Amino acid sequence: MTIVQVPAHVPACPLLDSKPAGAQDLATDLRAVTIAVKNVQDRAASAGAPAWAGDAADAHDHASTRFAARLDAGEAALDRAVTAADRFGERLAGLLGRRDDLTVRRNGLNDEIDALAAEVVAATGDDRLPEFRQRAAQLTARADDLRVRIAAWGQDEADAETDLVAALRSVDTTVEGRELAADPARPGSADLARRLRALLGDPAALAAWWRGLRRAEQEALTTEHPELVGNAGGVPVSDRDEANRGELARDLDLYAQRGEDGQLTHDEKRLVANASHVHQGLEEYRDLRDTGTGTHLTELIAYTPGLHSGDGGVAVSFGDPDTAGHVSVNVPGLTTEAASLSGNLDKTLALHQAAVAEDRGSVASVHWADYDAPSGNPLNPFDPFGQLDFGGVALSDKAEAGGERLSDFVDGIRASDQGAPAHLTAIGHSYGSTTLGHALTGGLPVDDAVLLGSPGVPAATAGELTSAEVWVGSKDHDPVTLLGGVGPLGQDPADDGFGGTRFETGDGALRAEELLDNHTSYFEGASLDNVAHVVAGAGGEVSEQPPRGAGGSAHLTLSELLVASSAASVGHGLAEAGTWLWEQTRFGGLR
Amino acid sequence: MAVILDVPYAVLRAARERWDLVGDELDGAWRRLAAASTTDLSATVAAAVTGFAEPWADELKAAAALAAGYAEEFVFFHRRLVVVDRAQAERLRSLLPWAERDAAVREVSRP
Numbered sequence: 116m117t118i119v120q121v122p123a124h125v126p127a128c129p130l131l132d133s134k135p136a137g138a139q140d141l142a143t144d145l146r147a148v149t150i151a152v153k154n155v156q157d158r159a160a161s162a163g164a165p166a167w168a169g170d171a172a173d174a175h176d177h178a179s180t181r182f183a184a185r186l187d188a189g190e191a192a193l194d195r196a197v198t199a200a201d202r203f204g205e206r207l208a209g210l211l212g213r214r215d216d217l218t219v220r221r222n223g224l225n226d227e228i229d230a231l232a233a234e235v236v237a238a239t240g241d242d243r244l245p246e247f248r249q250r251a252a253q254l255t256a257r258a259d260d261l262r263v264r265i266a267a268w269g270q271d272e273a274d275a276e277t278d279l280v281a282a283l284r285s286v287d288t289t290v291e292g293r294e295l296a297a298d299p300a301r302p303g304s305a306d307l308a309r310r311l312r313a314l315l316g317d318p319a320a321l322a323a324w325w326r327g328l329r330r331a332e333q334e335a336l337t338t339e340h341p342e343l344v345g346n347a348g349g350v351p352v353s354d355r356d357e358a359n360r361g362e363l364a365r366d367l368d369l370y371a372q373r374g375e376d377g378q379l380t381h382d383e384k385r386l387v388a389n390a391s392h393v394h395q396g397l398e399e400y401r402d403l404r405d406t407g408t409g410t411h412l413t414e415l416i417a418y419t420p421g422l423h424s425g426d427g428g429v430a431v432s433f434g435d436p437d438t439a440g441h442v443s444v445n446v447p448g449l450t451t452e453a454a455s456l457s458g459n460l461d462k463t464l465a466l467h468q469a470a471v472a473e474d475r476g477s478v479a480s481v482h483w484a485d486y487d488a489p490s491g492n493p494l495n496p497f498d499p500f501g502q503l504d505f506g507g508v509a510l511s512d513k514a515e516a517g518g519e520r521l522s523d524f525v526d527g528i529r530a531s532d533q534g535a536p537a538h539l540t541a542i543g544h545s546y547g548s549t550t551l552g553h554a555l556t557g558g559l560p561v562d563d564a565v566l567l568g569s570p571g572v573p574a575a576t577a578g579e580l581t582s583a584e585v586w587v588g589s590k591d592h593d594p595v596t597l598l599g600g601v602g603p604l605g606q607d608p609a610d611d612g613f614g615g616t617r618f619e620t621g622d623g624a625l626r627a628e629e630l631l632d633n634h635t636s637y638f639e640g641a642s643l644d645n646v647a648h649v650v651a652g653a654g655g656e657v658s659e660q661p662p663r664g665a666g667g668s669a670h671l672t673l674s675e676l677l678v679a680s681s682a683a684s685v686g687h688g689l690a691e692a693g694t695w696l697w698e699q700t701r702f703g704g705l706r
Numbered sequence: 707m708a709v710i711l712d713v714p715y716a717v718l719r720a721a722r723e724r725w726d727l728v729g730d731e732l733d734g735a736w737r738r739l740a741a742a743s744t745t746d747l748s749a750t751v752a753a754a755v756t757g758f759a760e761p762w763a764d765e766l767k768a769a770a771a772l773a774a775g776y777a778e779e780f781v782f783f784h785r786r787l788v789v790v791d792r793a794q795a796e797r798l799r800s801l802l803p804w805a806e807r808d809a810a811v812r813e814v815s816r817p
Contacts, residue, residue: 132750140745144738147738
């Protein structure tokens with residue numbers, strides 16, 4: 116009897132006991148607490164005796180001095196816990212990636228083992244015996260190697276857990292906290308903060324400096340100055356996310372307490388409302404995971420709840436721009452504020468999913484709303500806030516200022532990019548396209564620029580606007596796009612003389628009540644598909660649409676569109692047309 | 707005789723608000739720490755998190771209560787600090803910023 120020793124199946128790599136997103140959530144909680152304790156400790160220390168104060172007895176009797184010293188123990192313990200939790204999460208993410216790799220190899224190997232076993236059973240003679248034995252020996256060696264690797268993976272998981280538990284247990288009493296606080300090796304953050312501030316305008320230098328810091332130093336800075344770290348171009352996006360989520364959670368905690376006491380000021384009420392909107396926006400997508408790392412798919416890259424005339428600023432990414440091969444930055448338009456986050460993220464997610472489906476590499480899709488866009492709804496004559504904001508501010512000034520902030524943001528994610536430079540696409544919708552246009556004229560470092568539903572850009576041609584590839588999505592029945600060239604915001608990029616590539620979006624419905632939908636539906640249908648092609652670097656697959664006026668073709672002017680759309684829908688349509696006419700006189704300055 | 711802590715009203719008011727804010731900030735902090743997320747963590751890790759969080763949440767809660775108590779010691783009436791006796795005035799002085807540590811505590815005749 117002839118025997119071929121076919122190896123047994125390699126058992127599956129176990130599941131992680133702790134998940135990367137779980138470690139992230141723990142770290143966020145610990146970070147929020149640390150931020151709060153450091154705020155208080157700093158406040159108490161600034162009101163306490165200075166370090167050089169000579170009379171120790173006096174200092175001891177001084178409440179703020181005692182308070183600051185008391186909290187220092189907790190601060191030291193929390194610093195260690197946050198650092199350990201962060202490290203744990205990173206190790207888990209790495210383990211998940213290794214597990215995926217081991218699983219692929221194990222499945223392939225087991226398939227080969229099954230195939231060999233089937234061939235051996237089916238063999239009718241001994242003529243293939245040497246081949247079978249050779250293959251069996253090779254499979255056995257590979258199986259043994261894989262078992263060793265899986266065992267090592269299991270040990271690494273156990274080590275990661277052991278290290279976190281040891282770190283937490285090392286500071287789980289106040290006595291241990293005091294001992295740690297007195298440790299001269301404890302990382303201080305004052306000098307680091309000064310250096311960070313000095314580098315804020317130089318994201319490339321900041322990125323290099325940040326990489327050179329120890330993890331404990333990075334964490335100490337993050338919890339001491341989350342508002343700096345979270346919004347600093349050049350700091351890795353995942354670190355900015357950690358700082359911003361910690362600050363967000365701390366804001367919610369503090370202002371919930373003050374709200375219960377009825378102590379919120381007007382500004383604090385706006386700030387906590389903005390924070391709540393950001394929190395809700397993130398919560399909607401908290402179950403989404405990065406398939407490679409198991410971490411939350413969303414990254415909170417900017418969080419400025421008190422800026423922009425109180426509207427607040429925020430940037431959220433689906434995917435990590437630092438590691439993605441294709442990155443898009445979506446700039447929304449009018450009425451952009453923290454409160455509109457939830458309603459806007461779905462568009463960015465739709466684009467993200469469409470770009471991922473192109474299967475041309477990893478994708479990160481950013482919703483960037485960290486500029487002072489005109490507030491309120493200028494299309495609604497009954498919205499006094501919208502009218503006020505429009506009445507008092509030169510529209511192009513806000514777009515120009517927003518363009519500068521956008522440039523800073525993009526410079527930051529360029530600087531923190533890992534590996535080969537990402538293919539980067541900037542997308543501006545409506546007034547956001549004007550904002551993007553100002554950034555482009557300043558040399559925004561992107562590969563592609565997409566202008567959607569644009570009321571105008573500050574250049575006569577695509578070539579004058581940027582050296583990047585310019586793509587234009589503009590529906591003929593979107594009234595906002597008909598402001599280009601006649602309104603105050605600049606040239607219509609869909610015009611034949613502008614250049615660039617106008618892609619297929621359809622014209623949109625002609626009925627008056629649909630006009631607004633025409634303006635807000637660029638992240639759907641053929642338009643979305645085309646933007647996704649651009650984002651994924653598949654510009655050759657974009658379906659084009661002739662520019663306005665190409666070959667002498669006719670299109671409706673804004674006035675003609677209003678008349679035609681009103682005629683197309685009686686009654687309700689007239690009201691809509693009236694709104695647009697009003698909007699035209701205010702927004703377009705076409706009296 | 708009445709006792710006066712010779713410090714401007716604005717400084718006293720700011721001190722009260724500072725202690726009140728400290729109490730609120732620590733209140734939010736200990737509540738979050740006491741409920742720190744252990745979702746999607748192993749039982750061993752979750753137990754260690756709880757073991758870490760409990761004593762520090764207690765410590766922060768105690769500090770929050772202390773700060774809130776300090777804030778409540780500042781009682782005002784018609785923009786004047788209500789002080790019962792010299793001992794209380796000196797205690798309130800110790801709650802002020804270090805720069806006010808030499809503020810005078812004086813006894814004055816009632817008008």
